[in-house]
Amino acid sequence: MAKHAERTIIRIEDLVFEYARDGEPGPSRAIDGVSLDIQAGSFTAVIGRNGSGKSTLARNINALLLPCGGAVYVDGFKTSDAASIWEIRQRAGMVFQNPDNQLVSAIVEDDVAFGPENLGIAPDEIRRRVDAALGAVDMYGERKKSPHMLSGGQKQRVAIAGVVAMRPKCIIFDEPTAMLDPQGRAEVMKILGELHDEGITLVLITHFMEETVGADRIVIMDAGRVALDGPPAEVFRHVGEIRAMGLDAPLAVELGERLRKRGHYIPYGLVTVEEMVAYLCR
Amino acid sequence: MIRDITIGQYYPGDSWVHRLDPRLKIVAALVFIVTLFVIRDFIGYAMAALALAVTIAISRVPLGFMLRGLKAIFVIIVFTFTLNMFMTDGETLFDIGPLTVTREGLYNALFMGTRLVLLIMGSSLLTLTTKPIRLTDGMESLMKPFGALGLPSHELAMMMTIALRFIPTLLEETDKIMKAQSARGADFESGSVIRRARNLVPILVPLFISAFRIAQELAMAMEARCYRGGEGRTRLHELRFRARDAAAAALGALFIALVALERVFADTIYGFLHII
Numbered sequence: 001m002a003k004h005a006e007r008t009i010i011r012i013e014d015l016v017f018e019y020a021r022d023g024e025p026g027p028s029r030a031i032d033g034v035s036l037d038i039q040a041g042s043f044t045a046v047i048g049r050n051g052s053g054k055s056t057l058a059r060n061i062n063a064l065l066l067p068c069g070g071a072v073y074v075d076g077f078k079t080s081d082a083a084s085i086w087e088i089r090q091r092a093g094m095v096f097q098n099p100d101n102q103l104v105s106a107i108v109e110d111d112v113a114f115g116p117e118n119l120g121i122a123p124d125e126i127r128r129r130v131d132a133a134l135g136a137v138d139m140y141g142e143r144k145k146s147p148h149m150l151s152g153g154q155k156q157r158v159a160i161a162g163v164v165a166m167r168p169k170c171i172i173f174d175e176p177t178a179m180l181d182p183q184g185r186a187e188v189m190k191i192l193g194e195l196h197d198e199g200i201t202l203v204l205i206t207h208f209m210e211e212t213v214g215a216d217r218i219v220i221m222d223a224g225r226v227a228l229d230g231p232p233a234e235v236f237r238h239v240g241e242i243r244a245m246g247l248d249a250p251l252a253v254e255l256g257e258r259l260r261k262r263g264h265y266i267p268y269g270l271v272t273v274e275e276m277v278a279y280l281c282r
Numbered sequence: 283m284i285r286d287i288t289i290g291q292y293y294p295g296d297s298w299v300h301r302l303d304p305r306l307k308i309v310a311a312l313v314f315i316v317t318l319f320v321i322r323d324f325i326g327y328a329m330a331a332l333a334l335a336v337t338i339a340i341s342r343v344p345l346g347f348m349l350r351g352l353k354a355i356f357v358i359i360v361f362t363f364t365l366n367m368f369m370t371d372g373e374t375l376f377d378i379g380p381l382t383v384t385r386e387g388l389y390n391a392l393f394m395g396t397r398l399v400l401l402i403m404g405s406s407l408l409t410l411t412t413k414p415i416r417l418t419d420g421m422e423s424l425m426k427p428f429g430a431l432g433l434p435s436h437e438l439a440m441m442m443t444i445a446l447r448f449i450p451t452l453l454e455e456t457d458k459i460m461k462a463q464s465a466r467g468a469d470f471e472s473g474s475v476i477r478r479a480r481n482l483v484p485i486l487v488p489l490f491i492s493a494f495r496i497a498q499e500l501a502m503a504m505e506a507r508c509y510r511g512g513e514g515r516t517r518l519h520e521l522r523f524r525a526r527d528a529a530a531a532a533l534g535a536l537f538i539a540l541v542a543l544e545r546v547f548a549d550t551i552y553g554f555l556h557i558i
Contacts, residue, residue, distance in 0.1 A: 062506055064502060064506060086510070089506060093506070093507075096506075098499055100496075101451075101496050101499035102503035104444065104447060104503075105443060106414070107413075109518070110519070113517075113518035114504075115507040116516075117516050117518060118507060118510065120515060120516050121516055123518060123519075123520045126516065126517075126518045148450035162507065166507065166508070
């Protein structure tokens with residue numbers, strides 16, 4: 001994880017977003033004044049309960065939704081500026097929750113080529129990118145298959161390859177593992193780690209606390225606002241607050257907390273199971 | 283299992299015919315069908331059958347596979363055959379009860395039957411040797427010139443691509459809904475036709491809602507991947523007219539020339555016989 005000079009790639013300034021809802025007089029506010037700066041090459045996990053505004057936040061980053069108040073910038077481009085919308089979507093790719101409903105073509109490699117084709121890239125360059133992207137998610141052997149022959153985890157890896165082939169600077173994952181079995185979930189999380197190592201900026205929207213522990217930074221959303229924000233070791237000091245927001249602490253943090261209550265000395269900052277095991281078995 | 287379904291009737295292979303430019307194959311199939319209607323006698327059909335047989339042999343599609351396609355329209359062939367046999371006036375050959383078989387009738391029946399069989403086999407060879415998705419690419423490319431007349435060739439092709447992609451997904455969805463409704467006591471197997479049709483409503487309504495939801499999610503995913511219509515789009519699989527396509531086109535032209543020659547030649551012969 002080579003840290004280059006800190007550079008903001010996504011800047012969210014006092015973002016407000018409101019939905020019009022049927023049967024209700026006023027709009028309902030999904031995001032209520034969120035400001036975040038995301039550094040290039042970082043891995044940020046955004047977590048929150050259903051309705052906390054985390055998915056709405058994700059869709060605001062690549063201009064699928066436009067702010068009602070405040071502004072969002074991606075690599076210097078403002079999302080509300082209609083002229084730069086394609087620049088933004090190429091720079092900030094997005095992987096969605098449902099592995100089925102984001103694949104366009106009945107052949108894996110054609111689907112991965114869909115994004116580059118939209119960008120108007122030359123065919124032999126598309127071929128190179130498609131092969132590289134499929135290799136990166138370990139799906140090259142399945143390139144001629146039809147998506148409906150693949151498992152959920154494999155489909156989600158194809159979806160990731162489709163975004164990687166567009167060479168984005170950052171990728172936003174909107175609950176990519178929510179519909180997968182544990183094995184598929186592990187596959188996808190492994191790829192996230194690899195993309196992070198390659199220096200791609202990652203934003204992971206999730207409601208599995210366990211998935212946030214590998215991130216550099218955790219943002220906890222509650223009722224459309226940022227409730228907690230910081231590196232995992234920092235955020236998980238506030239276990240009480242996290243529980244009050246209806247979320248669970250990760251296993252290692254929970255264990256540390258309980259051992260502490262029993263009077264054992266456990267340092268804060270042990271957030272992954274591996275770290276905890278290493279400490280306990282030292 | 284629902285996962286194993288194949289769409290269309292593509293026969294996987296890597297033959298010379300499989301690798302031809304889909305545009306050429308579409309045009310060739312159309313030309314072949316037109317030729318079948320131009321041909322007026324059995325000499326012509328023998329030539330067409332020979333050309334088709336050679337193409338099938340090169341494509342390495344098993345004959346059994348081809349004949350399976352004929353099974354579906356077997357009834358139509360039999361129907362056409364019988365109708366032609368009994369309904370044509372002319373020189374009586376023999377009688378079956380009240381029905382009379384004429385020489386002209388038998389000739390017509392055989393003629394129409396041959397035409398139908400060749401027609402079906404010729405057109406199914408196209409779908410057997412071309413993946414649905416490549417067929418779509420070919421159609422898009424062929425329809426492009428009509429864009430000036432307002433034909434949305436890219437949009438039509440994209441719709442077909444998405445339809446091909448989502449047929450299995452929607453089948454799975456249907457399966458799921460049927461199971462869910464069966465678990466609640468819905469009955470899809472018994473009762474009259476009308477009752478059974480009515481019992482399908484609890485499947486169709488959720489299926490439609492589900493299809494709309496899928497469409498919405500897919501549209502968003504496509505937009506997120508910078509989809510903005512056919513303008514300025516490139517393709518991974520560029521259709522290229524290669525040497526082998528030119529060779530195939532030349533062979534096709536030779537076939538048309540021979541059939542045309544036979545027809546002209548036959549006309550002179552018949553005329554000659556008539557004078558004598």
